[in-house]
Amino acid sequence: MRSITFETKAWAGHMAGQHVDIRLTADNGYQAQRSYSIASPAGCAPDVELTVECVSGGEVSPFLTEELRAGDTIELRGPIGGYFTWNPGSSSPLMLIAGGSGVVPLMSMLRTRNQPASKVPAKLLYSSRSAEDIIYRDELDRLAANRDGFDLVHTLTRGAPAGWKGQTRRVDRDMLAQCGFQLAEEPQILVCGPTSFVETVADQLVSLGHGESAIKTERFGPTGDKR
């Protein structure tokens, strides 16, 4: 896992949740492209941060996480995707549910919320394999310590360290009911993670009575190399 900040030229600004396309070109002209979610807050700042998980056997993520050095120039296009986004002007409570590196676009939303623009109630339910796999752990703790209406719930699926205070199982219906907003609060829900995680969570949210149109999803597959 590596967070990389790119200094862009003529960045048009982005919404929280959008992504960029990165295109790499070998000296014989061979090219490879992939999409990565933006981690930095919404806005027009020319510095755009991505957090990239190295997919073993992947083509672009190993380059970004292991080979890329400060000062290199990269072909980056964006922002892309106008649906899996959060508008800080929205008054609906914000329910974010992340599996693994699916937390990246949701982090952009939380960072955007932490700017003065919005203080709608927000919750992040974040499933990781182990405590070491949690991305942005310290920053999330700091955001939660602000006590400004943001609640953080971690769950670990492959064992927890001594003294762990979070959840210790896969996200299930009970956990969603317990950690989420009430139906009457009409939260906007964004779910991002591996395909099987998102499928399960989205189905359970629907079964709890949340409206399908209030649930936005972004899935990535085992070989998808997305983000």
Next chain:
Amino acid sequence: MQVTRGFKGKQGDSKATTHRVPPGQYVTREFPVLTSGPTQRTPLASWSLALQAGGQLLARWNRAEFEALPQTERTFDLHCVTKWTKLDTRWRGVTFDDLLKAAGLTSTPHMYVMAHCDGGYTTNLPVADLMEGKAMVVTHFDGLPLPAEHGGPARLLVPHLYLWKSAKWVRRLVFMETNAPGFWESLGYHIYGDPWREQRYSGD
């Protein structure tokens, strides 16, 4: 073209298939799932497919009636705008030509179609891109009923365009007089979506 320092890439696709992979795509053996919301789970008993001209119903088939239409089996390569390409996928369903024939249409009422799906998804297509065997409504993948996460009970399949045009959970094909953007086409994606011309986003 700017060379990226230190990038070699896998360059692993065999010569035999390289010509089948559009620019900017890579080959995967998986079948990724990309959907903007929850998977739709429509019971077969309440499924039907309608053909309309604007608000006027031209034909409608329930599952049994759809299964009784001429069935076609075809193998296609799929190209998703998120960069993956999947080669040699095997499908069964009814060609758009056979749907027109079954509806008793000898010509099409308009030049464009909007596909409407369970869950509210839409995508727009020129009629010419659906005719002459270029598009099907499919119910089976690789010999088995199409799983819900891949669009079952039935999805549109327009394999020569990026896969967002092959709408999952399709229920209505509505002819329209003028072209209009569907869901992704309204959100920055290309109005037509030809992978060989790399028409990913508006303006490409």
